[in-house]
Amino acid sequence: MVEEASGSSDFDSPWKEALEHYFPQFLQLLMPEMYRDIDWQRPHEFLDKELQQVVRDTEAGRRHADKLVKVYTLNGSETWVLIHVEVQGKADRHFNARMYRYYYRLQDKYPQRRIASVAILTDKGGHRMVGRHEQGLWQTRLCFDFPVVDLQQVENDRPALENSTNPFAVVVLSQLEAHRTKGDDGARLVTKFSLMKRLYQHGFTRTEVLELLRLIDWMLVLPPALEEQLEAQMARFEEEVQMTYVTSFERIAEKRGMQQGMQQGALNGRADMLLKLLALKFGGLPEELVTKVETADIEALDRWAERVLTTDTLDAIFD
Secondary structure, X not given: OOEEOOEEOOOHHHHHHHHHHOHHHHHHHHOHHHHHOEOOOOOOEEOHHHHHOOOOOOOOOOEEEEEEEEEEEOOOOEEEEEEEEEEEOOOOOOHHHHHHHHHHHHHHHOOOOEEEEEEEEOOOOOOOOOOEEEEEEOOEEEEEEOOEEEHHHHHHHHHHHHHOOOXXXXXXXXXXXXXXXXXXXXXXHHHHHHHHHHHHHOOOOHHHXXXXXXXXXXXXXXXXXXXXXXXXXXXXXXXXXXXXXXXXXXXXXXXXXXXHHHHHOHHHHHHHHHHHHHHHXXXXXXXXXXXXXXXXXXXXXHHHHHHHOOOOOHHHHHO
């Protein structure tokens, strides 16, 4: 996790939520060829359970946002899209191999599925060698190529991002600014206010404005004193533009407090994730079981989470 002057920024969680909320817009902005080949008249589906069964050994200290999505191409074929976002830090020397490992595990477990992999890199660094995994012995060779979106390269056309009416452009700009203003809370205040004001200039719906406000607030964390200053600026801005959206910023601030509490309390985060995994695998959960998870210590939560992947009954998990 990257430590910042204003505290730890939880980048991977907003990325996961943004991908769920704006998946078509994500592809339209960053992978337009793939976007054009998908039949958006048919609903897409997030396959969290299937992904968890193959991606369980993310490396300690690294932050990833992974999503597996079922879509249908225009010719009617079912296709799975694996999105791997390297949220913090540069792509390490194992990055290409990790992408291949995720791909072949999915292909091995689900051999009838067509799978496409996409990597998103958010930080600065030398990424020229990213996008291909090769291995070989004597005359046996394997080459795995996958598309890579480098947000630092996307920023080269920043005016297009700033003028875009695609809501995912706001997510990209927020991520870029989170890296740029790391350790400079004054600069972060200025850019956060600028991003929030821009939401009202692009004709987003009220629902989109509130969702994007929350994502910006989540990705660009400020110290409490500067957050109060930002709220005052937003209140004045509300009077100027005579819009009611900004009055909801107080509700955004309340949600921010909950999110920061989750960042500071690993216990709550683990419990929420375990409950989600259990619900995905077993459906509705007894109320007493939910209470048991919510009041457990970290050791118990970790032990139960490991069992979710290897057992088939609730009794076997909680014995």
